[in-house]
Amino acid sequence: MKKLIWAPAMICAVMFALAACGGGGEEKKTEEKKEEATAPAADNSMVASVAGKGKELIAGQDCATCHKETEKVIGPSFKEIAAKYPATDANIATLADKIIKGGSGNWGEIPMAPHAGVPKADAVEMVKYILSVK
Numbered sequence: 001m002k003k004l005i006w007a008p009a010m011i012c013a014v015m016f017a018l019a020a021c022g023g024g025g026e027e028k029k030t031e032e033k034k035e036e037a038t039a040p041a042a043d044n045s046m047v048a049s050v051a052g053k054g055k056e057l058i059a060g061q062d063c064a065t066c067h068k069e070t071e072k073v074i075g076p077s078f079k080e081i082a083a084k085y086p087a088t089d090a091n092i093a094t095l096a097d098k099i100i101k102g103g104s105g106n107w108g109e110i111p112m113a114p115h116a117g118v119p120k121a122d123a124v125e126m127v128k129y130i131l132s133v134k
Contacts, residue, residue: 054129057122061115069133076107078133087131095130096123 058064066074076084085091100123102114118126 052125052129054125054127054132057118057126058129061118061126063126066112074110075112078130082131082133085131087128092124092127092131095127096120099123099126 067076067078069078071077072080081095085095098112099115100118100120101116102112104111115123
């Protein structure tokens with residue numbers, strides 16, 4: 001009989017403790033969601049302009065078969081390429097030619113397939129994007 005009296009009292013005490021400590025914060029979660037929804041969006045215009053056309057061109061090719069932005073697959077990651085080659089006009093031209101003509105020996109035994117159908121201007125945009133990956 002004593003146990004039946006104490007059970008509701010214990011439940012009430014636990015509920016009070018949770019409420020006092022911030023538990024059961026449905027109201028708080030709702031307020032946080034409202035704040036997130038009304039927070040101004042980050043200005044990514046600079047990032048978009050760097051990635052822009054080059055990233056889109058890469059997405060339209062078969063680059064992802066051998067390359068990822070931050071992980072080595074068959075070929076080096078874009079991040080590794082950017083670390084090895086500073087974004088100079090000479091490096092951009094050389095790497096654009098490698099995209100078009102293919103290449104081998106710089107990153108191991110597996111050669112990079114040529115992409116003869118890629119216009120030089122597009123290859124340059126792709127390289128500019130690759131060299132921007134940090």
